[in-house]
Amino acid sequence: MSGGVRYPIVPPGAGDFRGEAGGAPAAHWKATAAGERLVPTHCSFCGVQCGMYLRVAEGRVIGVEPRNHDINKLRLCPKGVVAYQQVHHPDRLLTPLARARREAPLRPASWDQALDRIAGEIQRIQSGAGRDAFGVLGGASMTTEKTYLMGKFARVALRTRHIDYNGRLCMVSAAAANKQAFGIDRAGNPWADLLETDVVIVAGSNVAECFPVVMQYFWGARDRGAKLVVVDPRETPMARTADEHVPVRPGTDAAFYNGLLHVLVRDGLTDQRFIDEHTVGWAAARDTAAAYPPERVGEICGLDPRQIERVAHLWGRAGRCWAAHGRGLEQHVQGVDNVLAVINVTLATGQIGRPGAGYGTLTGQGNGQGGREHGQKSDMLPGGRDLSNPEHRAHIARVWGIDEADLPPKGTSMHEMVEQMARGEIRGLLGMCNNPLVSLPNQPVVRRGYDALEFHAQSDFFLSETAARADVVLPTTVWAEDEGLVTNGEGRVIKHNKAVEPPGEARTDWWILCELARRLGAGDKFAFTRPVEILDELRVASRGGVADYYGITYEKVERTGGVFWPCPDLDHPGTPRPFEGGRFHHPDGRARFHAVEWRPPAEPPDEEFPIRLTTGRTVAHFLSGNQTRRLPGLVEQTPRPWVEVHPSLGFADGDPVRVVTRRGRVTYPALVTETIRADTVFVPYHWAGPVAANVLTVDALDPVSRMPEFKVCACRVERGEAVDPVPEPPVPPGRRPDEAETAPLGERRPPSMPQGRGTAEG
Amino acid sequence: MMGTTLFIDPGRCIGCQACVAACRECDSHRGRSMIHLDYVEAGRSTAALPTVCMHCEDPVAPCAQVCPADAILVTADGVVQEAAKERCIGCGNCVVACPFGVPKLDVVEMLQYKCNLCYDRTSVGLAPMCATVCPTGALFYGSPEELEADRPGAHAADVFTFGDAAVRTGAAVVVPDGHAGPVPGGW
Numbered sequence: 001m002s003g004g005v006r007y008p009i010v011p012p013g014a015g016d017f018r019g020e021a022g023g024a025p026a027a028h029w030k031a032t033a034a035g036e037r038l039v040p041t042h043c044s045f046c047g048v049q050c051g052m053y054l055r056v057a058e059g060r061v062i063g064v065e066p067r068n069h070d071i072n073k074l075r076l077c078p079k080g081v082v083a084y085q086q087v088h089h090p091d092r093l094l095t096p097l098a099r100a101r102r103e104a105p106l107r108p109a110s111w112d113q114a115l116d117r118i119a120g121e122i123q124r125i126q127s128g129a130g131r132d133a134f135g136v137l138g139g140a141s142m143t144t145e146k147t148y149l150m151g152k153f154a155r156v157a158l159r160t161r162h163i164d165y166n167g168r169l170c171m172v173s174a175a176a177a178n179k180q181a182f183g184i185d186r187a188g189n190p191w192a193d194l195l196e197t198d199v200v201i202v203a204g205s206n207v208a209e210c211f212p213v214v215m216q217y218f219w220g221a222r223d224r225g226a227k228l229v230v231v232d233p234r235e236t237p238m239a240r241t242a243d244e245h246v247p248v249r250p251g252t253d254a255a256f257y258n259g260l261l262h263v264l265v266r267d268g269l270t271d272q273r274f275i276d277e278h279t280v281g282w283a284a285a286r287d288t289a290a291a292y293p294p295e296r297v298g299e300i301c302g303l304d305p306r307q308i309e310r311v312a313h314l315w316g317r318a319g320r321c322w323a324a325h326g327r328g329l330e331q332h333v334q335g336v337d338n339v340l341a342v343i344n345v346t347l348a349t350g351q352i353g354r355p356g357a358g359y360g361t362l363t364g365q366g367n368g369q370g371g372r373e374h375g376q377k378s379d380m381l382p383g384g385r386d387l388s389n390p391e392h393r394a395h396i397a398r399v400w401g402i403d404e405a406d407l408p409p410k411g412t413s414m415h416e417m418v419e420q421m422a423r424g425e426i427r428g429l430l431g432m433c434n435n436p437l438v439s440l441p442n443q444p445v446v447r448r449g450y451d452a453l454e455f456h457a458q459s460d461f462f463l464s465e466t467a468a469r470a471d472v473v474l475p476t477t478v479w480a481e482d483e484g485l486v487t488n489g490e491g492r493v494i495k496h497n498k499a500v501e502p503p504g505e506a507r508t509d510w511w512i513l514c515e516l517a518r519r520l521g522a523g524d525k526f527a528f529t530r531p532v533e534i535l536d537e538l539r540v541a542s543r544g545g546v547a548d549y550y551g552i553t554y555e556k557v558e559r560t561g562g563v564f565w566p567c568p569d570l571d572h573p574g575t576p577r578p579f580e581g582g583r584f585h586h587p588d589g590r591a592r593f594h595a596v597e598w599r600p601p602a603e604p605p606d607e608e609f610p611i612r613l614t615t616g617r618t619v620a621h622f623l624s625g626n627q628t629r630r631l632p633g634l635v636e637q638t639p640r641p642w643v644e645v646h647p648s649l650g651f652a653d654g655d656p657v658r659v660v661t662r663r664g665r666v667t668y669p670a671l672v673t674e675t676i677r678a679d680t681v682f683v684p685y686h687w688a689g690p691v692a693a694n695v696l697t698v699d700a701l702d703p704v705s706r707m708p709e710f711k712v713c714a715c716r717v718e719r720g721e722a723v724d725p726v727p728e729p730p731v732p733p734g735r736r737p738d739e740a741e742t743a744p745l746g747e748r749r750p751p752s753m754p755q756g757r758g759t760a761e762g
Numbered sequence: 763m764m765g766t767t768l769f770i771d772p773g774r775c776i777g778c779q780a781c782v783a784a785c786r787e788c789d790s791h792r793g794r795s796m797i798h799l800d801y802v803e804a805g806r807s808t809a810a811l812p813t814v815c816m817h818c819e820d821p822v823a824p825c826a827q828v829c830p831a832d833a834i835l836v837t838a839d840g841v842v843q844e845a846a847k848e849r850c851i852g853c854g855n856c857v858v859a860c861p862f863g864v865p866k867l868d869v870v871e872m873l874q875y876k877c878n879l880c881y882d883r884t885s886v887g888l889a890p891m892c893a894t895v896c897p898t899g900a901l902f903y904g905s906p907e908e909l910e911a912d913r914p915g916a917h918a919a920d921v922f923t924f925g926d927a928a929v930r931t932g933a934a935v936v937v938p939d940g941h942a943g944p945v946p947g948g949w
Binding site for chain 2: 024025063064066074075076077078080081082208209212213214215216219220223224235236237238239240241619620633634637647653672673674675752753754755756758759760
């Protein structure tokens with residue numbers, strides 16, 4: 001309050017209420033200008049892909065205006081409102097950076113120097129240690145055109161088998177289960193169908209914080225009489241008023257859904273006609289569920305057996321039911337099985353493929369769906385094709401103009417690639433659109449992998465923790481500086497539009513890949529000058545595949561507001577409900593049941609580590625936080641991570657509590673609340689360095705999807721001395737720290753709630 | 763209750779603070795939110811509650827009535843405006859008088875700030891920014907009929923009692939099924 005009048009009595013509500021983060025965006029406000037134009041686009045963040053307008057004046061993005069798009073109907077979450085503040089952020093990377101050796105500091109370099117060096121290192125490493133010694137890691141926040149090009153670059157320009165992407169941490173369990181059960185990896189219904197449902201089960205998704213804008217569909221369903229069941233070890237904001245909050249013990253989901261199936265069968269609530277006409281494998285699933293009576297399930301899951309009966313009866317007696325699931329179900333060593341167990345319930349009651357009778361995973365990343373369909377996954381080719389299938393290989397080889405024999409075989413998953421880096425099997429790496437030094441589990445192992453690399457190049461628009469230790473850093477565009485398609489969690493293909501030119505020397509990722517390919521002698525296969533040229537090749541490559549995009553063009557997407565794939569020809573309207581009429585994508589048109597046995601998590605609690613640690617998101621931040629930890633309003637809301645503990649563990653709010661696992665220890669401030677199970681603690685994962693949740697998590701993988709078990713490991717909690725400090729996000733050389741009136745991160749008070757700090761907390 | 767107004771529906775609020783982020787975007791108070799977002803049962807529940815100006819109708823605008831500088835005006839459509847910057851003397855009377863604790867006083871600038879229902883938007887037929895972006899409809903802008911169409915059967919209250927005093931407001935609050943009469947004790 002310096003400089004102001006000193007009041008003898010300061011009434012409540014008085015202060016400067018600017019908050020510790022200063023309130024203003026780091027790039028400072030730009031006043032509304034005459035001649036402003038609105039560029040229609042979508043959000044940069046999650047898989048909902050809310051429509052928004054960017055306000056553009058004099059070549060700068062100066063703000064956001066809500067857009068009445070079918071997906072979000074004007075609505076935005078706190079991240080969406082401030083997404084535009086990334087564009088002119090002073091932390092942006094403006095030139096390539098390079099260092100001569102690992103210990104030397106990063107210094108600005110020219111594009112030619114940076115790209116020549118990368119191409120030279122690729123050639124040196126591949127000629128010495130084989131093509132597979134150089135790997136590529138992509139990400140699902142890029143447009144579909146870019147993710148397609150990542151796959152092509154790895155297979156055609158590098159001819160390495162080692163390519164994977166960060167969807168491995170996010171969507172792969174759901175994708176694998178959907179392919180097994182339905183023959184296609186796609187949500188069954190658009191979210192608008194939710195308004196017609198009678199019972200919804202939300203399985204392991206904190207919808208209110210991870211996909212806030214989708215809440216309108218769930219609340220809309222309840223307005224019309226639907227009952228809501230939320231299965232989550234925490235009483236999330238969505239679970240607070242649910243008809244049934246099922247506080248399942250982390251790592252026991254498969255048992256719970258088998259328990260539902262058991263009661264449905266026992267009480268004659270299955271749909272035998274649907275089972276007979278539209279499915280295969282019922283007997284095995286039914287017989288397996290017979291061993292999961294409510295009493296046993298209650299014991300495994302830490303639930304009252306009567307609640308299992310109640311939920312099964314709600315579901316079994318309703319006309320139309322909906323199952324939605326998220327990472328809470330999927331990020332387990334039996335993540336694929338967990339999803340299959342939910343699908344069993346859905347299929348046994350015929351609750352799929354109709355308005356109000358829906359099914360789908362809530363995809364996490366912006367292009368989580370599109371980013372996994374067109375070939376940056378280790379075992380996939382464009383169009384959802386299989387890299388091990390000779391016909392699929394032949395088709396793609398033809399489109400790419402190469403010999404099928406030159407297409408590498410399938411590679412390994414992201415975390416396995418990091419282990420191969422530590423063993424020297426992968427010696428060089430190009431990373432784009434990911435931040436594994438925050439996002440992968442068991443960080444000590446990840447660090448060893450990256451430290452062992454002979455050469456590492458990384459592209460990003462902010463200097464992520466992973467980019468900060470690379471040998472060459474390439475400055476790339478934010479979403480508002482390029483155009484391209486993105487597929488949201490419903491399977492709806494929408495388009496990001498370009499609002500402004502990139503700053504400084506930043507260039508888009510697809511240009512970087514084309515330039516590298518040219519230097520590696522494959523320029524003729526990468527002669528793209530605009531994203532639409534990449535899309536046109538992608539459309540042909542995907543044609544006839546499961547994920548058929550042939551009929552999707554920019555013009556069609558802009559005219560309709562979005563097209564649901566598959567869309568096999570230009571006159572095709574798209575496919576909002578792929579399972580309409582009980583028709584599935586296996587050759588016989590039938591869905592598959594799978595008998596699922598519950599297995600304990602990779603690391604069950606024991607005497608030394610008696611508590612279950614689970615991790616997840618908070619509403620103000622996104623993924624590894626490289627974007628959101630730099631946006632003042634979001635930092636204001638939630639400046640640091642915490643450990644959420646039940647009052648029975650004996651801590652008070654703010655106490656330093658050390659969380660110890662077999663892999664590491666971190667001291668967080670305690671957030672004491674009755675909304676979490678007493679045998680479980682929670683840590684949000686968006687922060688880096690010594691406070692990263694992934695210092696603690698276990699790197700056990702699902703045997704099918706190779707997804708890590710982020711959602712449960714064994715820990716103990718004990719009184720600590722002082723909370724571990726939160727590091728400031730890395731910035732490029734020469735960038736001066738913000739001079740705004742912001743308190744350093746280390747001095748900010750922890751949030752009082754899972755959703756952050758209230759604005760009355762001054 | 764104003765014809766087209768803001769409805770607050772606490773049962774739907776998820777505490778995400780999209781309203782706070784959106785309010786910070788306003789050109790007249792950029793960087794500062796006029797919305798009080800309270801987590802009302804910290805430690806026991808994830809419940810949250812946004813408080814915006816209720817635009818008191820009877821008695822009309824207590825904040826304006828106690829303003830010694832006549833800085834707070836009520837427009838013909840019932841919207842209680844923020845204190846006019848050229849008139850406000852930063853005395854804080856309005857902060858004390860408001861039954862809902864809405865106005866904020868910047869003691870550096872010596873100016874009052876408060877929600878004015880995004881008058882730049884609502885006066886031209888747009889919804890306020892908070893209610894436009896609110897992911898859940900916990901902040902809803904429209905007529906009672908539009909509220910009914912959006913969520914069938916919803917009831918709203920616009921009278922609040924504080925001891926013996928009652929205040930009728932321009933904005934309204936969605937109340938639970940079966941609740942009749944005024945909302946006691948503020949809320």
